[in-house]
Amino acid sequence: xxxxxxxxxxxxxxxxxxxxxxxxxxxxxxxxxxxxxxxxxxxxxxxxxxxxxxxxxxxxxxxxxxxxxxxxxxxxxxxxxxxxxxxxxxxxxxxxxxxxxxxxxxxxxxxxxxxx
Amino acid sequence: xxxxxxxxxxxxxxxxxxxxxxxxxxxxxxxxxxxxxxxxxxxxxxxxxxxxxxxxxxxxxxxxxxxxxxxxxxxxxxxxxxxxxxxxxxxxxxxxxxxxxxxxxxxxx
Numbered sequence: 058x059x060x061x062x063x064x065x066x067x068x069x070x071x072x073x074x075x076x077x078x079x080x081x082x083x084x085x086x087x088x089x090x091x092x093x094x095x096x097x098x099x100x101x102x103x104x105x106x107x108x109x110x111x112x113x114x115x116x117x118x119x120x121x122x123x124x125x126x127x128x129x130x131x132x133x134x135x136x137x138x139x140x141x142x143x144x145x146x147x148x149x150x151x152x153x154x155x156x157x158x159x160x161x162x163x164x165x166x167x168x169x170x171x172x173x
Numbered sequence: 174x175x176x177x178x179x180x181x182x183x184x185x186x187x188x189x190x191x192x193x194x195x196x197x198x199x200x201x202x203x204x205x206x207x208x209x210x211x212x213x214x215x216x217x218x219x220x221x222x223x224x225x226x227x228x229x230x231x232x233x234x235x236x237x238x239x240x241x242x243x244x245x246x247x248x249x250x251x252x253x254x255x256x257x258x259x260x261x262x263x264x265x266x267x268x269x270x271x272x273x274x275x276x277x278x279x280x281x282x
Contacts, residue, residue, distance in 0.1 A: 099272070100217065102269055105269070162217075164217045165216050166216050
């Protein structure tokens, strides 16, 4: 059973297009995250949602819009894709994520986005 | 910015213990030390975490110095499948994981 799953695994698209990446977790966790890992392999958090509410929003262009229809899903929609958006995007989840606590995060397998 | 310092790379012979050091001299009292690893082309994987005491689980042991300014992750019997980038992360209540460059561990046959 896959704990955190992402679709698609690979995404190749042209500049200017709009695309979405889906993430689902079956762990019953309250908090979900999106990370970006660029070509230099740095892994950086983009967003975090707790029970469908945005709690972390790093400095990310507003072309990126996370959407959480329920606490088991956190999708990432990207408008007007640019070359610099090419990266691997990882979804993750943790049990509580509330301020004052620490939680182990469980990561999905990643989505490799290539913008041509 | 990452609050930890790790060697860029390390090598280990298969079957031997791999000891990965991490410095976190500015760690504060409520911050935990977490270790994750990322095997090539996969998502990061949780290994172990601790606050003050040494910890052991089925994957590894974590040794934290008494002053908490450094720690060592120990893989007791490294296998080829342990080849990965290992990240030492200090995490407090904000929930934001800040990944540094990590240590690229290569386990050699």
